[in-house]
Amino acid sequence: MDYKITDIEKSFEGKILQNLGNNDYVIKVNDNEHQLKIISMNSSGIEFILDQKYHNAKYLEQSTNEMNIVVDNVPIIINRHSHFDEVVYKHSGGAGAGNAQLSLKSQIPGKVVSIAVSEGDSVKKGDVICTLESMKMQVSVKAHKDGVVKSLKIKETATVAKGDPIADIE
Template sequence: MNYKISDIEKSFEGKIVENLGNNDYVIKINDKDHQLRILNMDAKGIEFILDQQYHKAKYLETSTNEINLVIDHVPVTLNMNTHFDEVVFKNSGGGGSGGAQLALKSQIPGKVVSIAVAEGDSVKKGDVICTLESMKMQVAVKAHKDGVLKNLKIKEGATVAKGDVIADLE
């Protein structure tokens, strides 16, 4: 994912390279590896150690493309430059090699905020199936092909993990 911090013209790309277990990760930021340990994470914020330095981030408010934080007592607004909906759509089967894949899968963990369709509904590629909330961001999960919705496997208020099947499209 690419992020841009307001008032700073630089942007950076970060991703998890390896999950070492016990909340320890190797992350890559702009092609440089860093050690990350998450100490505590809840709806209010996150405490973590990055390269042996303690940091605390408090969430203030979030929209789909922007998050306001206070990191180590410094207010920061992050603008997320990637098109998160497009990434989720592509990785849930959209933009792939045709209609071979039946299962629509979640590419992020999250809570099911709303469901826009019911079993038996006909959907077109790109139609919103449900909305997930992950890390205080709402993300639309869209149909990866035209078809009829079968085996809807989610309910409002339930949580899904990355890779969980949301529904089958036939």
Template sequence: MEYKIADIEAAFNGHIIQKTGDADYTIKINDNQHTLKILNISTRGIEFVLDSQFHSVKYLDAGTAQMKIVVDGTPFTVSMHHSLNDIVYKNSGGGDSGDAQTALHSQIPGKVVSINVNEGDSVKKGDVVCVLESMKMQVSIKSHKDGIVKKIKVKATGSVAKNDVLAEIE
């Protein structure tokens, strides 16, 4: 996954290469391989050892593809895959072929945080139809075309799986 720290130009890539134990992993950040041991994880933060050095991360606030954290006492704003909204929009029916498609699909699993339209509402391509939360991040799901909301297929606080139909727009 691609990450970007606010106020720093370069983005970086990080992913898990291999799980080596219960809470032990081999990870790769850009082209460098590291060992990671997770000591404690909760809704407030995570403590871990990265390459034999202890680190503590506290979660402050999470929004659409962005998280405010404090790492070892230093505050950061991290954009997790800073183009996530564009990818979700494109893969949920947005883009060149969107006009022929009625169903607006979810490209991520998550919980429905809010529904921003009602059945019968007129929407423009790019309008926010609903907001999903996945892994403490909120992602706006946008209309893939201009049209009328024929049917809303989800309920607030409900869960959706990847590829579930969220709404029908004609």
């Protein structure tokens, strides 16, 4: 799974390569292997030794997309789905859809938090059309092609289902 730490440009991929038993693991972060020993773990945090160095992480808050933790007294926000906006954009007709598709459609159910354009506005492929909130996450819905917003099919505070039209772009 990809992870991204706020304020750091790159995302990273972490996975367990081998369970050695006795709470010892070989993990891989990007292309580097590390030795991990979990000392204790509960609902409020985890104590562990990573490559022979002791660390203490406390969980502060967790949502579907983000986790707020404190590692060795340093607060960190981890985004667990760093490419979520790109996935929504791709499945709303954004990647490789060509110019044939008139309607920009929602790929997730959610509540319309804000609308960034008006009817008659010129937009470029990738411009934010609106922001939806779903499962406590805010996701930008982006234009799937260059064009002019012919009509908006949504209003602020309204809810949309997956597949509902957001806007017609010609």
